[in-house]
Amino acid sequence: MLFITRSSISIATLPALTMGSAAQDAWAASLVIALGSVLIVLLIAGLGIRFEDKSVVRFSQELLGKPFGMAITIGFLIVLLHFVGAEARLYAELIIGSFVPDTPIPFIVGSMVILAAIACYLGVETIGRTSDVLVPLFTLAILIALPMGFSAFDSRSLEPVLARGLKPVLSSTATSLALGGKYLSLGVLIPQATKPTRILLPAVATTLLAGITQTLIAVMVVGVLGPDLGNSSVFPFLSALRAVNIIRLIQRVEALGTIAWGFAILVDTSVLLYVLCRATSELMDLQDYRPLVGPIATVWFVYSMQSYDNLLSLLHFHESPAFAVFVTVTVFVPYALLWIAYGIRTLKVFEKRRR
Amino acid sequence: MTYPSVLAFDIEDPGEFTVIAQFPNPTAATSQGSVGTLASGGTAVTLPFWANSGRGASPFAAVKNIELTTSRQLSLSHVDVVLISEKLARAGIGPVLEFFLRHPELRLISEVAVVQGDMRALLESEFPLEPNPGLGLLGMLEYVRNQQSQIPRGQLLDKLRIISFPGIDPAFIRVIVLQTPEAGQQAEQRSTDGTPIPKPALKVHGSAVFDDDKMVGWFDAAESLGVNWVLGHVSRAVLTVESPQGGLVSLELKQGGCGIRYTVSGNSITMTATIEVLARVQDVVKESVPGGHPAFDPEDTAVIQSIADRAAEAIRNDIEHAIAKAKQLGVDVFGFGNTIYRKEPQVWNEIVKGRWDEFFKALDVNIEVEVNLRRTGLTARSIIPR
Numbered sequence: 001m002l003f004i005t006r007s008s009i010s011i012a013t014l015p016a017l018t019m020g021s022a023a024q025d026a027w028a029a030s031l032v033i034a035l036g037s038v039l040i041v042l043l044i045a046g047l048g049i050r051f052e053d054k055s056v057v058r059f060s061q062e063l064l065g066k067p068f069g070m071a072i073t074i075g076f077l078i079v080l081l082h083f084v085g086a087e088a089r090l091y092a093e094l095i096i097g098s099f100v101p102d103t104p105i106p107f108i109v110g111s112m113v114i115l116a117a118i119a120c121y122l123g124v125e126t127i128g129r130t131s132d133v134l135v136p137l138f139t140l141a142i143l144i145a146l147p148m149g150f151s152a153f154d155s156r157s158l159e160p161v162l163a164r165g166l167k168p169v170l171s172s173t174a175t176s177l178a179l180g181g182k183y184l185s186l187g188v189l190i191p192q193a194t195k196p197t198r199i200l201l202p203a204v205a206t207t208l209l210a211g212i213t214q215t216l217i218a219v220m221v222v223g224v225l226g227p228d229l230g231n232s233s234v235f236p237f238l239s240a241l242r243a244v245n246i247i248r249l250i251q252r253v254e255a256l257g258t259i260a261w262g263f264a265i266l267v268d269t270s271v272l273l274y275v276l277c278r279a280t281s282e283l284m285d286l287q288d289y290r291p292l293v294g295p296i297a298t299v300w301f302v303y304s305m306q307s308y309d310n311l312l313s314l315l316h317f318h319e320s321p322a323f324a325v326f327v328t329v330t331v332f333v334p335y336a337l338l339w340i341a342y343g344i345r346t347l348k349v350f351e352k353r354r355r
Numbered sequence: 356m357t358y359p360s361v362l363a364f365d366i367e368d369p370g371e372f373t374v375i376a377q378f379p380n381p382t383a384a385t386s387q388g389s390v391g392t393l394a395s396g397g398t399a400v401t402l403p404f405w406a407n408s409g410r411g412a413s414p415f416a417a418v419k420n421i422e423l424t425t426s427r428q429l430s431l432s433h434v435d436v437v438l439i440s441e442k443l444a445r446a447g448i449g450p451v452l453e454f455f456l457r458h459p460e461l462r463l464i465s466e467v468a469v470v471q472g473d474m475r476a477l478l479e480s481e482f483p484l485e486p487n488p489g490l491g492l493l494g495m496l497e498y499v500r501n502q503q504s505q506i507p508r509g510q511l512l513d514k515l516r517i518i519s520f521p522g523i524d525p526a527f528i529r530v531i532v533l534q535t536p537e538a539g540q541q542a543e544q545r546s547t548d549g550t551p552i553p554k555p556a557l558k559v560h561g562s563a564v565f566d567d568d569k570m571v572g573w574f575d576a577a578e579s580l581g582v583n584w585v586l587g588h589v590s591r592a593v594l595t596v597e598s599p600q601g602g603l604v605s606l607e608l609k610q611g612g613c614g615i616r617y618t619v620s621g622n623s624i625t626m627t628a629t630i631e632v633l634a635r636v637q638d639v640v641k642e643s644v645p646g647g648h649p650a651f652d653p654e655d656t657a658v659i660q661s662i663a664d665r666a667a668e669a670i671r672n673d674i675e676h677a678i679a680k681a682k683q684l685g686v687d688v689f690g691f692g693n694t695i696y697r698k699e700p701q702v703w704n705e706i707v708k709g710r711w712d713e714f715f716k717a718l719d720v721n722i723e724v725e726v727n728l729r730r731t732g733l734t735a736r737s738i739i740p741r
Contacts, residue, residue, distance in 0.1 A: 152464075154513075154516060156520065156690075156697060157520075159696075159697035160696065160697050160698070160700040226515070226516040226519050226520065227519070228519035229456075232456075242463065243463055244464075251462075
């Protein structure tokens with residue numbers, strides 16, 4: 001599930017978001033992002049497994065006190081709402097821009113919201129089983145499409161390698177690392193797992209795998225489109241797949257990329273909606289999250305439709321430093337505080353035992 | 356819907372774009388309708404295609420205006436070939452490239468060529484062996500590139516990449532229109548003796564070289580082949596050289612390998628292009644003398660080496676002519692500047708950047724060609740009449 005949700009970012013926009021300053025070194029930026037994502041997973045899941053029967057909503061209040069814990073949780077909910085809203089809007093913009101220009105965008109977004117709401121209402125088990133079916137199909141689509149993309153590859157596009165040093169590479173990773181805030185969902189999902197304490201290793205492994213996928217996609221996109229064309233493309237991976245033309249028989253492979261992204265969106269939005277509903281129900285001390293599915297799905301739909309004027313404003317916000325600052329303040333800083341609080345508490349317990 | 360297979364772009368004064376679309380006509384198969392019909396002397400022939408045009412302030416507007424006089428909606432998702440008139444090429448093809456980059460139906464894998472001659476006449480001409488002229492033209496471009504290598508690679512994506520690379524300029528395929536029929540002329544040829552007399556409508560020959568998005572000149576077949584040798588894009592080529600024993604020997608050549616080496620010394624850059632060629636004797640033209648020497652004898656190693664050396668000399672000449680012409684036009688179609696940009700970025704940024712045109716015109720280029728005559732076809736020695 002983590003693999004498919006993280007890889008969906010690279011299918012969508014990653015090369016465009018990283019290539020701005022990295023240009024032909026976007027692949028290097030992807031490697032940095034992969035390593036950074038692993039650190040994010042360790043930050044979030046590493047603390048979560050230490051409270052295996054409690055979600056972040058509960059243990060944040062336990063560590064930092066009820067008011068502060070609740071405030072942090074509300075910050076998490078806002079970030080999760082942002083992620084799910086942006087995801088749905090981005091995919092809808094792709095569908096409308098590339099395939100069905102006359103279809104109203106609320107129809108596309110509404111369809112995704114309804115599907116995710118149904119999956120969420122049926123429960124995390126259903127989402128997990130759906131993911132079990134879709135992840136192999138997603139992986140197969142990427143495994144078929146990605147090598148085909150290399151048929152139009154021109155290695156000159158990747159040179160000169162790291163000629164401008166690491167600074168442009170590092171500066172282009174901010175947005176993608178901020179998107180790693182999606183791993184916040186682990187904070188709510190860990191207690192749902194069969195063996196919560198064993199979540200960390202698979203989470204790190206899938207994050208690395210997603211990072212390798214992103215790097216290969218970045219290499220392929222830059223090699224096929226070139227740094228300039230790739231940077232100006234709205235959906236670079238899909239644009240690169242449109243260049244596949246093997247013996248004039250194998251074309252239109254972007255369908256595989258679009259289908260794979262659709263699968264990823266379904267799982268991703270369902271998970272995020274579930275996490276939103278679950279966390280909100282815990283915050284409100286409700287027994288069941290299901291009554292909140294309808295209202296939160298409605299809020300999600302409204303947020304998707306109203307928060308951005310168009311695709312360009314969506315991309316522009318995510319490319320700007322404001323997005324990275326927003327996620328850092330609402331996710332990474334609170335988690336750092338939680339770790340500090342956990343460390344202090346552990347030290348106190350250790351001191352008490354020593355006495 | 357209707358799916359044009361060829362889109363042709365032209366520009367009229369004062370800066371109005373014309374787009375001609377060639378559509379396959381499915382009704383021709385059932386002899387229904389009269390679209391694209393030529394009628395003369397009472398005999399009507401329904402053509403399997405139809406060409407219609409539109410005008411507009413931009414390529415997109417011109418394409419949309421085609422629909423004003425077409426009974427079906429256009430879908431551009433099957434455009435295989437893009438033609439650009441010489442006039443538009445010299446004015447700048449930026450608007451056409453923008454159109455292709457933005458439109459969700461158009462694909463960058465379309466082959467693109469510059470047309471020398473009457474483009475409308477070309478699109479209204481039949482391809483004798485092809486029901487769909489668009490596919491016929493596409494096949495011609497691919498075949499000529501694979502079998503003769505005297506035209507550059509043709510996909511639009513390739514050109515866009517090259518335009519975005521520093522230190523290299525693109526070359527487009529050149530198409531020469533051979534016939535410009537007067538109205539009804541083709542029909543008269545078909546009806547005079549009762550059977551159609553097909554003639555080739557075009558010739559694929561050489562390339563149009565561009566400085567960024569503006570065409571600056573033509574390269575003939577030999578010059579284009581010279582460029583392809585340096586770029587390593589030769590799959591097959593034909594060369595005829597004089598035999599030291601008299602007569603001519605026709606060789607089929609294949610690219611064995613190529614490499615570019617460079618030396619940078621202060622403000623001076625020297626390039627060395629090394630080209631390896633594999634050759635096969637395909638034909639020998641020599642007056643036969645009964646009882647005399649065979650026209651070609653593979654056991655005479657001195658003759659073999661001489662033929663190989665002459666072939667190498669001919670290839671070197673083609674390349675040097677191409678370099679001289681490229682310098683004259685100020686276009687680096689070989690990518691020498693791009694080599695410096697990729698391999699010596701510091702030199703590029705500190706010395707060359709923004710001044711590559713100057714450096715290119717003064718560039719010292721050494722050409723080393725090695726031809727290896729490996730095969731002689733299905734027979735070794737020529738027959739000797741007795």
